[in-house]
Amino acid sequence: MNNSIIVPNMVAKIEYGFLCREGEEDKDESGQLEKVGFELEAPVIEQILPPWRNLETSKDLDFEPDGLNPPKVVPREKAVLNLNVNSVHFLEEVDEAKLSNRILVLSRTNKVRSALELLRSMELSGLRPDLHACNSLLSCLLRNELVDDGLRVFEFMKTEKITTGHTYSLVLKAVTDAKGCDAALRMFSEMERECGVKNGFDAVVYNTMISVCGRVNNWLETLRLWRSMKENCRIGTRITYCLLVSIFVRCGQNDLALDAYGEMVQSKFEPGKDTMQAIIGACAKEGKWDFALSIFQSMLKKGLKPNAIACNAVINSLGKAGEIKLAFRVFDVMKSLGHLPDTYTWNALLGALYRANLHDDALRLFERIKQDQDSELNLHLYNIALISCSKLGLWERAVQLLWQMEANGMSISAASYNLVINACETARKPDVAVQVYEHMVHLKCIPDTFTHLSLIRVCIWGSLWNEVEEILNQAAPDASLYNAAIQGMCLRGKIDTAKKLYAKMRNCGLQPDGKTRAMMLQNLRKDSVKHKYRPPSRHKRRTRLSSLSL
Known part of the structure; x- marks a missing residue:
C-alpha cells in the first residue's frame, strides 16, 4: 500500500460497507486502521484490491480502474436519491487545498456522489476541506433538492467551525422551501441560542429570515428579527x-x-421605486398627506414614474385633508404620466369636493365622468352624486339618477333610496318621498331606521298624519322613530296625537329621550293649569257685583 504513493494522481476505492459504525472501535486491529475507522481483515483487502501493476493513471478522481470491482449500475434518479456514501477513497493526495479545489469542481459540475465520497474520504483521513469547497458542495446538494444530505454537510461544517453567513442563508432558504417557513423559524431560533452560531450571523442571514417571515406576513417575527439584528450589532442593508x-x-x-x-433614509440608503410607492400608501392611510406629497415629488425629480395606485393614494390623501387644488394638480400629473383615471381616482376627487361642500362642482364632475366612455360608474359614485343632490335639495335630479341606476341593472341598497328621500325632505316634497318609499318596498328593498326617520320628518312637515301612524305601525318598535314623531307633532300643534303616541311608546317599553320628555311635561303642565283654574261665567260675576253693592 505504501508503494502506491509512487503512482501519481491515483485513487483506490473500498466499499463503504466495510466501514465501522459510528462509535465502534476494534481494539485488536492496528493503530493505523483504528485511526482511519476501518474494520477490515487482510484477506478481504487482498480480494478487493487488485495488483497495483494493473492500475492505470488518471488525473480525474472520478476515473475507476478496470481492475477494481465496478459499482452496480443504478439509474441516475435512484443514485441521486440514495446518497449514503457507499465507497471511500484511499487518497494519494494529501494536500488539503488541492482536494478542496477538486470538491469545488465536482460541486460546480453537479457530480454529487463523487463530491460526497471525496469529502468523506478527507474526513476519514484527518484532512479538512476549506470553507469555499464546503459551501460549494452545500449549494450543490441544496440545488439538487437533497436537503437531508445538505443538512449533514452543514452539521459537519458547524463541527469544524467553518461556517459563514452564506452557509446559514443557504440552509435556511432550503429548509423554507422543503419544510415550510415555520420549520425555518424554529431552526433559526435554535441557532440563536448558540452563542458561537449567532455571532456568525450577518445582515444577509437576517435578510433571509425577514424574507421568510414576509412569505407568511408574520410582521411580529419580522419586528423581532429587526430588533435582534440591532442587538447583535449588525447594520442593515438597503x-x-x-x-x-x-x-x-x-x-x-x-x-x-x-x-x-x-x-433607511438616515442610513443614507437610496430607496427604490417600490419602497417609495409603499410608503406613499402608508402615509395616505395615516393621514400624512404632506409626507406623501413630498415622496411623490421626490420620485418625479429622480425620474421615477409613480404607478396609478400611488397617484390615487396621494389624491385621496390630499382630498381628505381639504387640499382640493393640490389634489387636482396631482390628477393632471397622473394623466401626463399616461395613467388613465379609474374608479378610485373619481372616488377620491368626488369625495374631496363633497367634503369641501362644493356640491355643484361634484355634480359637474359626475356629469363629466358620465360623458367619458372609458370611465365606469359604480354604485359609490352614484351615491356621492345623490348626497350632493340631497344637500342642494335637487329632488328631481336625485330621482332621475335613481332611475338611471335601476336602468343600468345596479343592485341598489337602502342607502341610495334614503338619499333620494332626504333630497325630497330638503325640498319639502312629502308626496314624492312617499312614492319613492312605496317603490322601494315594492322592489323588496328593506327600509332601515334612517329611511323611516327621514320619511316621518317629511310627512310631518307635509301634515300627512295618517302616513306617519302607518309608518310607525309597519316599522319595528324603535324609540328614535317615536321620539321624532312626537317632537314633530308637538311643534306642529298636534298635542293630542302626540300624547297618544307617547302613551303607546311607554306601553311598548320604549324610553323617550330628554327632549321628548320635556315637551310632554310642558304640555301636560298647561293642561293641568287649565283644569285647575276656570274663570267664572258672566252671570255669576253680575250676581257677585250686586251683592257687593248691597
Whole structure:
C-alpha cells in the first residue's frame, strides 16, 4: 500500500460497507486502521484490491480502474436519491487545498456522489476541506433538492467551525422551501441560542429570515428579527429596509413601515421605486398627506414614474385633508404620466369636493365622468352624486339618477333610496318621498331606521298624519322613530296625537329621550293649569257685583 504513493494522481476505492459504525472501535486491529475507522481483515483487502501493476493513471478522481470491482449500475434518479456514501477513497493526495479545489469542481459540475465520497474520504483521513469547497458542495446538494444530505454537510461544517453567513442563508432558504417557513423559524431560533452560531450571523442571514417571515406576513417575527439584528450589532442593508417596509405596509403596520423608512433614509440608503410607492400608501392611510406629497415629488425629480395606485393614494390623501387644488394638480400629473383615471381616482376627487361642500362642482364632475366612455360608474359614485343632490335639495335630479341606476341593472341598497328621500325632505316634497318609499318596498328593498326617520320628518312637515301612524305601525318598535314623531307633532300643534303616541311608546317599553320628555311635561303642565283654574261665567260675576253693592 505504501508503494502506491509512487503512482501519481491515483485513487483506490473500498466499499463503504466495510466501514465501522459510528462509535465502534476494534481494539485488536492496528493503530493505523483504528485511526482511519476501518474494520477490515487482510484477506478481504487482498480480494478487493487488485495488483497495483494493473492500475492505470488518471488525473480525474472520478476515473475507476478496470481492475477494481465496478459499482452496480443504478439509474441516475435512484443514485441521486440514495446518497449514503457507499465507497471511500484511499487518497494519494494529501494536500488539503488541492482536494478542496477538486470538491469545488465536482460541486460546480453537479457530480454529487463523487463530491460526497471525496469529502468523506478527507474526513476519514484527518484532512479538512476549506470553507469555499464546503459551501460549494452545500449549494450543490441544496440545488439538487437533497436537503437531508445538505443538512449533514452543514452539521459537519458547524463541527469544524467553518461556517459563514452564506452557509446559514443557504440552509435556511432550503429548509423554507422543503419544510415550510415555520420549520425555518424554529431552526433559526435554535441557532440563536448558540452563542458561537449567532455571532456568525450577518445582515444577509437576517435578510433571509425577514424574507421568510414576509412569505407568511408574520410582521411580529419580522419586528423581532429587526430588533435582534440591532442587538447583535449588525447594520442593515438597503435590502433589509426594503423588506421591512414592504412587509409592514402589507400587514397594515404603517407606523413601523414609516420608522423603517426613516431609518433607511438616515442610513443614507437610496430607496427604490417600490419602497417609495409603499410608503406613499402608508402615509395616505395615516393621514400624512404632506409626507406623501413630498415622496411623490421626490420620485418625479429622480425620474421615477409613480404607478396609478400611488397617484390615487396621494389624491385621496390630499382630498381628505381639504387640499382640493393640490389634489387636482396631482390628477393632471397622473394623466401626463399616461395613467388613465379609474374608479378610485373619481372616488377620491368626488369625495374631496363633497367634503369641501362644493356640491355643484361634484355634480359637474359626475356629469363629466358620465360623458367619458372609458370611465365606469359604480354604485359609490352614484351615491356621492345623490348626497350632493340631497344637500342642494335637487329632488328631481336625485330621482332621475335613481332611475338611471335601476336602468343600468345596479343592485341598489337602502342607502341610495334614503338619499333620494332626504333630497325630497330638503325640498319639502312629502308626496314624492312617499312614492319613492312605496317603490322601494315594492322592489323588496328593506327600509332601515334612517329611511323611516327621514320619511316621518317629511310627512310631518307635509301634515300627512295618517302616513306617519302607518309608518310607525309597519316599522319595528324603535324609540328614535317615536321620539321624532312626537317632537314633530308637538311643534306642529298636534298635542293630542302626540300624547297618544307617547302613551303607546311607554306601553311598548320604549324610553323617550330628554327632549321628548320635556315637551310632554310642558304640555301636560298647561293642561293641568287649565283644569285647575276656570274663570267664572258672566252671570255669576253680575250676581257677585250686586251683592257687593248691597
